Amino acid sequence: MAKRVIIVDDSRAVIATAELALEEMIxxxxxxxxSYLNPMDLLGALQSxxxxxxxxxxxxxxxxxxxxxxxxxxxxxxxxKNKPLIILTTESSNxxxxxxxxxxxxxxxxxxxxxEKLVKSLKMILGV
Amino acid sequence: MDKLRLLIVDDADDNRLVLxxxxxxxxxxxxxxxxxxxxxLEMTExxxxxxxxxxxxxPKMDGFEASKIIKxxxxxxxxxxxxxxxxxxxxDNMSAIGVDVYIHKPIDRELIRYKLQSxxxxxxxxxxxxxxxxxxxxxNPFNSDIRFFRTFFEIMDTESMMDFGMWLYDKYxxxxxxxxxxxxxxxxxxxxxxxxxxxxxxxxxxxxxxSYEEFYITIKFDIAIEIDAKLSEMLQxxxxxxxxxxxxxxxxxxxxQESKSIAKExxxxxxxxxxxxxxxxxxxxxxxxEKPQEEKPKVQIFTPTKEIRVIDSEEKVLLHQSxxxxxxxxxxxxxLGGDVVNEILDLSSIxxxxxxxLGVIEKNPSEENLIYxxxxxxxxxxxAINNLFEFTALAYALSSxxxxxxxxxxxxxxxKDKIKMLIMLLEHLGKDLTSWREHIFILQDTADIHxxxxxxxxxxxxIEAIINDKHIDADDDNDMEFF
Numbered sequence: 001m002a003k004r005v006i007i008v009d010d011s012r013a014v015i016a017t018a019e020l021a022l023e024e025m026i027x028x029x030x031x032x033x034x035s036y037l038n039p040m041d042l043l044g045a046l047q048s049x050x051x052x053x054x055x056x057x058x059x060x061x062x063x064x065x066x067x068x069x070x071x072x073x074x075x076x077x078x079x080x081k082n083k084p085l086i087i088l089t090t091e092s093s094n095x096x097x098x099x100x101x102x103x104x105x106x107x108x109x110x111x112x113x114x115x116e117k118l119v120k121s122l123k124m125i126l127g128v
Numbered sequence: 129m130d131k132l133r134l135l136i137v138d139d140a141d142d143n144r145l146v147l148x149x150x151x152x153x154x155x156x157x158x159x160x161x162x163x164x165x166x167x168x169l170e171m172t173e174x175x176x177x178x179x180x181x182x183x184x185x186x187p188k189m190d191g192f193e194a195s196k197i198i199k200x201x202x203x204x205x206x207x208x209x210x211x212x213x214x215x216x217x218x219x220d221n222m223s224a225i226g227v228d229v230y231i232h233k234p235i236d237r238e239l240i241r242y243k244l245q246s247x248x249x250x251x252x253x254x255x256x257x258x259x260x261x262x263x264x265x266x267x268n269p270f271n272s273d274i275r276f277f278r279t280f281f282e283i284m285d286t287e288s289m290m291d292f293g294m295w296l297y298d299k300y301x302x303x304x305x306x307x308x309x310x311x312x313x314x315x316x317x318x319x320x321x322x323x324x325x326x327x328x329x330x331x332x333x334x335x336x337x338x339s340y341e342e343f344y345i346t347i348k349f350d351i352a353i354e355i356d357a358k359l360s361e362m363l364q365x366x367x368x369x370x371x372x373x374x375x376x377x378x379x380x381x382x383x384x385q386e387s388k389s390i391a392k393e394x395x396x397x398x399x400x401x402x403x404x405x406x407x408x409x410x411x412x413x414x415x416x417x418e419k420p421q422e423e424k425p426k427v428q429i430f431t432p433t434k435e436i437r438v439i440d441s442e443e444k445v446l447l448h449q450s451x452x453x454x455x456x457x458x459x460x461x462x463x464l465g466g467d468v469v470n471e472i473l474d475l476s477s478i479x480x481x482x483x484x485x486l487g488v489i490e491k492n493p494s495e496e497n498l499i500y501x502x503x504x505x506x507x508x509x510x511x512a513i514n515n516l517f518e519f520t521a522l523a524y525a526l527s528s529x530x531x532x533x534x535x536x537x538x539x540x541x542x543x544k545d546k547i548k549m550l551i552m553l554l555e556h557l558g559k560d561l562t563s564w565r566e567h568i569f570i571l572q573d574t575a576d577i578h579x580x581x582x583x584x585x586x587x588x589x590x591i592e593a594i595i596n597d598k599h600i601d602a603d604d605d606n607d608m609e610f611f
Contacts, residue, residue, distance in 0.1 A: 013591065063574040097609065100611065108609045
């Protein structure tokens with residue numbers, strides 16, 4: 001069954017480039033891809049139980065809610081506590097990475113990203 | 129002579145800006161600009177530049193005409209033509225005029241810096257000024273600070289490939305050498321490399337770097353070549369003597385012992401390779417001291433699936449700039465002058481234009497329409513954002529994207545898939561810009577205005593890489609870091 005991958009990023013261009021990078025995995029039915037521009041929408045959907053995922057990719061700097069705060073809220077929920085969540089951001093400071101680590105995010109990838117590296121990491125995390 | 133005088137001739141403001149940024153870094157140049165061929169002639173008369181970077185398509189007088197007149201009057205001035213079109217007709221024209229170096233558009237920053245460095249070193253050598261020569265960084269990945277003399281070839285066609293082989297053969301066969309038995313293999317391998325690279329119709333540069341002890345041949349391709357099984361096998365045979373790295377293939381050939389003395393003798397004499405089809409810039413730096421050989425690195429042969437778009441240090445700074453203080457949109461807008469804010473708000477008219485022109489490009493994906501998009505939309509954005517000191521990365525990103533689209537317009541316009549993808553990505557980027565304007569200047573609802581500046585830059589870089597069919601790579605910086 002296809003693994004459900006969600007990306008949350010306020011930039012449409014980032015979502016589009018990520019979708020292009022994952023095109024093959026999407027087309028071959030390895031993953032299904034869903035995107036959210038507003039982290040609040042995603043959080044609402046997850047909390048109400050209308051959304052679910054096998055892997056979540058989140059930006060950090062978003063106007064409505066910081067990606068690390070989003071991760072903290074999700075990781076506090078028993079339903080999603082053990083699900084992989086990776087951060088995809090231009091931020092590369094060690095301080096922020098430490099915050100991510102403490103919250104329990106799975107990995108940190110710096111933008112602009114390499115298609116190959118993103119695909120490789122996803123395959124590794126999802127075991128596909 | 130402390131600084132070399134460099135004249136940049138291009139009618140497009142942003143092209144000059146980009147070239148200037150590149151040139152400032154590469155050599156100690158005094159830089160002036162001209163906007164067309166006529167102004168270039170005037171400046172040449174009054175200022176006597178050493179090097180001219182010349183665009184071809186310009187109003188009033190084009191680059192051909194200007195180069196021709198300048199070369200007639202001042203044959204010593206090095207003219208480097210910057211062009212996207214390099215067919216045999218253009219090439220013949222330029223060779224006849226006496227143009228020294230061609231630079232492909234889209235511009236490869238690293239290569240242009242490298243060429244400028246080489247030309248600069250050559251001029252200093254001719255004028256007896258060696259001040260900077262010992263500090264040059266080599267291109268070969270084996271030993272970056274070899275005290276070298278350097279020869280530079282531009283390979284344009286099969287004939288010039290043959291000539292390079294002859295040159296290399298002559299250089300070796302004239303001397304009793306320990307490499308003779310291996311030499312045929314070397315030549316054969318290089319022919320294979322060059323002909324595979326040339327199948328795509330791409331130009332390539334060959335850079336020979338040598339000291340008394342070391343000898344490196346580096347081929348730098350405009351586009352990474354595909355190394356097939358046979359070629360890979362040939363390369364493997366050289367073991368640690370070959371490194372394949374992105375768009376560079378470098379072979380290390382130690383200079384034969386016997387030729388050391390010859391190398392020393394010839395070092396202060398100009399050697400010219402005289403053949404019309406080859407454009408060697410014979411450059412010899414002063415070999416000041418011998419360097420101990422570095423430990424040989426492990427062989428790194430791999431077949432890149434795509435060429436790599438490397439992120440340079442200047443870009444890294446912009447991407448990962450950190451703002452110590454958070455500035456809320458409300459505070460920021462209230463501190464900005466009304467005129468500046470109005471100019472940004474006026475950009476809403478550009479949104480319609482943005483969509484409209486993309487619609488036109490979809491129907492008629494011509495080079496002109498792509499260039500028009502860059503000029504009438506992207507550059508308008510750039511001018512407005514240039515007034516906002518807090519958004520340097522965004523201004524830089526959009527201006528680079530504009531330059532990229534303009535310089536690649538002819539190639540993109542001929543590729544349906546690329547056009548489709550570019551339109552899709554630009555549509556998304558346009559919406560992102562609209563939303564950026566809303567959050568910061570209209571709704572003023574963000575706690576920190578910097579939330580998106582670097583992200584735009586990253587997106588523009590990503591778009592450029594996708595359209596160029598390249599992989600983004602910043603060494604290990606963009607590896608996934610697992611916690």
